[in-house]
Amino acid sequence: MGRRHEASLPPAVRRMVTAAAEYLIGCAGIAAVRALDRDVVGQAHRPRGAAGRVTGWVFAHRPSNRRRNRWVVSLLSVRPADQILEVGFGPGIAVAELVRAGAGHVHGVDHSEVMLRQASRRNAAAIRAGRVTLVNAPADRLPPALDGPFDAILAVNSLGFWPAPAERLAELRRRLAPGGRIAIASQPRCPGASAGTSRDAADEIENLLRGAGFTQMSTQTLALSPPVICVLATVPGIGTPER
Numbered sequence: 001m002g003r004r005h006e007a008s009l010p011p012a013v014r015r016m017v018t019a020a021a022e023y024l025i026g027c028a029g030i031a032a033v034r035a036l037d038r039d040v041v042g043q044a045h046r047p048r049g050a051a052g053r054v055t056g057w058v059f060a061h062r063p064s065n066r067r068r069n070r071w072v073v074s075l076l077s078v079r080p081a082d083q084i085l086e087v088g089f090g091p092g093i094a095v096a097e098l099v100r101a102g103a104g105h106v107h108g109v110d111h112s113e114v115m116l117r118q119a120s121r122r123n124a125a126a127i128r129a130g131r132v133t134l135v136n137a138p139a140d141r142l143p144p145a146l147d148g149p150f151d152a153i154l155a156v157n158s159l160g161f162w163p164a165p166a167e168r169l170a171e172l173r174r175r176l177a178p179g180g181r182i183a184i185a186s187q188p189r190c191p192g193a194s195a196g197t198s199r200d201a202a203d204e205i206e207n208l209l210r211g212a213g214f215t216q217m218s219t220q221t222l223a224l225s226p227p228v229i230c231v232l233a234t235v236p237g238i239g240t241p242e243r
């Protein structure tokens, strides 16, 4: 479709055409990843090489991925002075969204060098402006620069890959300021994943967060297929009764 025709389309139709195109490109991207690398789950765990670059591109363009990240950021009610940490930022969609939402500073950590490069390109202006710092490190060896305290921490489709997630969450809790909040989101991507799989993921995350000492738990759902769940919780503030 030529640019002139596109410009004459009503905005709603343009949005639909764009979403359909992105979806088809996303599917083609997944097929390309499968052709390049049979270990697709391994690529989601730690994108690397040429197949990792395609995986990152798919993460960044698949409409459901973009909606999921935008939605999780909206749940965090970002405030202008907030210091925020994302663990497993992938191609940096949530990082860009956090900047748009007006966060004071966004820190991110991901153990994939390919993801660090893609997220850094996507957020180059915010990095230059001193609003974003992205580092290449595993969740179980966060560098001292990420000791915090943070006002909010998030992880989107990443916790499932961490070694010993209960310990990781306890460490993250110590990095949050009193009253700080955490958002752990999951959209199960295993074959046959259903609403039940999402509910199970929510139960598991709630239990992990409770065990790590978080309180005021609430679970939100975004109606995609399968649904995205996001468990929100806080670290008790000074003088706040634990619930």
Ligand SMILES: C[S@@+](CC[C@H](N)C(=O)[O-])C[C@H]1O[C@@H](n2cnc3c(N)ncnc32)[C@H](O)[C@@H]1O
Pocket: 044, 045, 046, 047, 059, 060, 065, 069, 087, 088, 089, 090, 091, 092, 093, 109, 110, 111, 112, 115, 137, 138, 139, 140, 155, 156, 157, 158, 161, 162, 163
């Ligand atoms: C499925 S992708 C999700 C990316 C992004 N959060 C999103 O929703 O678009 C998982 C990301 O978590 C990162 N990751 C997985 N395990 C990790 C670990 N132990 N430490 C740091 N990053 C990790 C991967 O490299 C990958 O970028």
